[in-house]
Amino acid sequence: MSETDIIFSIGEEQYGFDVQLVTGIEPITDIVGVPNAPGRILGLMNLRGEVIPVYSLRRKFLLEELTDQARAKLIVTQHNGKLLAFKVDEVLEMVDFPEEAITETPIIAKSPETAYVRAIANKQGRLVLLLNPSMMYEGNEEEQIAEAMRRMQS
Numbered sequence: 001m002s003e004t005d006i007i008f009s010i011g012e013e014q015y016g017f018d019v020q021l022v023t024g025i026e027p028i029t030d031i032v033g034v035p036n037a038p039g040r041i042l043g044l045m046n047l048r049g050e051v052i053p054v055y056s057l058r059r060k061f062l063l064e065e066l067t068d069q070a071r072a073k074l075i076v077t078q079h080n081g082k083l084l085a086f087k088v089d090e091v092l093e094m095v096d097f098p099e100e101a102i103t104e105t106p107i108i109a110k111s112p113e114t115a116y117v118r119a120i121a122n123k124q125g126r127l128v129l130l131l132n133p134s135m136m137y138e139g140n141e142e143e144q145i146a147e148a149m150r151r152m153q154s
Contacts, residue, residue: 002097003096003097003102004020004094004095005017005095005121005128005130006094007091007093007094007128008075008090008091009088009089009092010058010089011058011089014123015057015128015131016095016128016130017075017077017086017131021078021133021134022075022077023077023083024047025073025074025091026047026085028074029047029074031044031045031054039059040055040056040060041054042054042055042087045074045085047083052084052085053084053085054087055084055086055136056087057086057136058089071089072088073087073091074087077133077134079134086136095128097121101122101123102119102121102130103119103121103122104120105117105119105120115132116136117129117130118135
């Protein structure tokens with residue numbers, strides 16, 4: 001069984017989200033900062049009337065934010081009925097990976113801190129980490145985001 005993924009870059013590396021988990025790809029728009037939000041949350045944005053949090057994958061991977069955001073995009077996903085936008089350096093392509101191109105994450109790379117890596121795909125000799133957006137949160141980040149959303153909406 002094949003799988004289709006949206007491939008994007010963060011720094012020099014390529015990552016993918018299963019296209020079935022993606023609800024849209026959006027340009028960077030006005031993002032409103034939220035005081036005391038978790039460090040990986042850039043802020044909130046208004047997407048067609050819905051306020052959603054914007055999560056920085058660069059911060060997640062301990063990289064500096066880029067000053068040149070000409071190619072940066074927001075990949076919008078849905079988790080537990082809520083939308084979440086992931087800021088990425090660039091959306092590269094949509095790839096249909098055959099089953100034999102996808103392997104399980106090696107045991108040496110599995111840990112609670114890397115639980116978001118669900119598989120590894122081989123794209124013409126280059127490895128692409130396939131991510132699970134719902135596993136990106138660490139500790140109580142999900143609750144902190146929900147609390148920040150409540151504060152902004154009241």
